[in-house]
Amino acid sequence: xxxxxxxxxxxxxxxxxxxxxxxxxxxxxxxxxxxxxxxxxxxxxxxxxxxxxxxxxxxxxxxxxxxxxxxxxxxxxxxxxxxxxxxxxxxxxxxxxxxxxxxxxxxxxxxxxxxxxxxxxxxxxxxxxxxxxxxxxxxxxxxxxxxxxxxxxxxxxxxxxxxxxxxxxxxxxxxxxxxxxxxxxxxxxxx
Amino acid sequence: xxxxxxxxxxxxxxxxxxxxxxxxxxxxxxxxxxxxxxxxxxxxxxxxxxxxxxxxxxxxxxxxxxxxxxxxxx
Numbered sequence: 001x002x003x004x005x006x007x008x009x010x011x012x013x014x015x016x017x018x019x020x021x022x023x024x025x026x027x028x029x030x031x032x033x034x035x036x037x038x039x040x041x042x043x044x045x046x047x048x049x050x051x052x053x054x055x056x057x058x059x060x061x062x063x064x065x066x067x068x069x070x071x072x073x074x075x076x077x078x079x080x081x082x083x084x085x086x087x088x089x090x091x092x093x094x095x096x097x098x099x100x101x102x103x104x105x106x107x108x109x110x111x112x113x114x115x116x117x118x119x120x121x122x123x124x125x126x127x128x129x130x131x132x133x134x135x136x137x138x139x140x141x142x143x144x145x146x147x148x149x150x151x152x153x154x155x156x157x158x159x160x161x162x163x164x165x166x167x168x169x170x171x172x173x174x175x176x177x178x179x180x181x182x183x184x185x186x187x188x189x190x191x
Numbered sequence: 192x193x194x195x196x197x198x199x200x201x202x203x204x205x206x207x208x209x210x211x212x213x214x215x216x217x218x219x220x221x222x223x224x225x226x227x228x229x230x231x232x233x234x235x236x237x238x239x240x241x242x243x244x245x246x247x248x249x250x251x252x253x254x255x256x257x258x259x260x261x262x263x264x265x
Contacts, residue, residue: 054262066197069263073201073256080252081208084245088216091241094223105223109215 019098022170025163026094027156028140035086042079046072085109095154097167100174102145104152120167120174122147128164143167194264201256209249213242 049072059065092107099120106114123145130141141160145152145167157163220238 050259050263065263069259070197073259076255077201077205077208077252080248081212084209084212084248088212092216092219092223096223107219107223109212109219113219 019100022097024096028158031156039083046076120171121178126167198260205252
């Protein structure tokens with residue numbers, strides 16, 4: 001089940017051969033707001049220090065100048081690579097919805113490789129939560145999928161109103177498909 | 192001429208780190224392999240476009256290392 005299977009030109013880890021892809025999404029871009037802001041602030045600080053070193057503050061001692069330049073370079077690269085890693089992690093967290101299941105795929109570069117799948121037809125409740133001004137203004141929030149013994153919380157869902165409708169519609173379709181299957185199975189069994 | 196050694200060192204470090212991170216990321220990302228049609232603004236980041244962005248970012252870092260050392264090291 002965990003092997004990458006190819007159907008309908010779409011391949012992803014954990015997809016069943018009979019599943020039909022519906023939609024996928026990453027978390028809302030607001031998730032990257034703080035990393036972007038921090039990245040920009042570090043850049044302004046470091047580039048500003050370099051400009052100051054070049055124009056106003058002249059260090060006569062070459063050792064001091066070299067040490068400061070090396071430190072600035074270390075912080076500059078740290079800021080950049082920390083941001084890249086966060087951006088990669090952002091892209092590696094995906095929700096994929098097929099006609100049968102919801103797949104939550106969460107990976108990091110080295111340490112994490114999670115894949116959580118839930119059948120749509122077993123979902124009892126689909127809740128949409130948008131708390132606060134920012135969530136309501138930007139149209140994101142949490143979708144909570146509740147089955148009998150499991151609960152999947154998908155935070156930072158973008159266009160949440162649209163996604164909520166899609167989830168609900170797909171669940172109803174999945175239920176209809178399952179009841180049809182059961183009915184045909186019962187008819188096949190009875191003489 | 193003594194500026195050459197730190198410049199080469201930083202350039203090698205930048206290339207190594209960018210390369211390692213890209214290899215790790217593309218290995219993971221190809222397992223997910225998503226189609227187009229997402230409604231979030233990040234759907235523009237296909238593997239091909241990401242490769243170009245990372246390449247540009249590497250060039251920017253290399254240029255920053257070279258320029259800052261040429262101006263401030265001597």
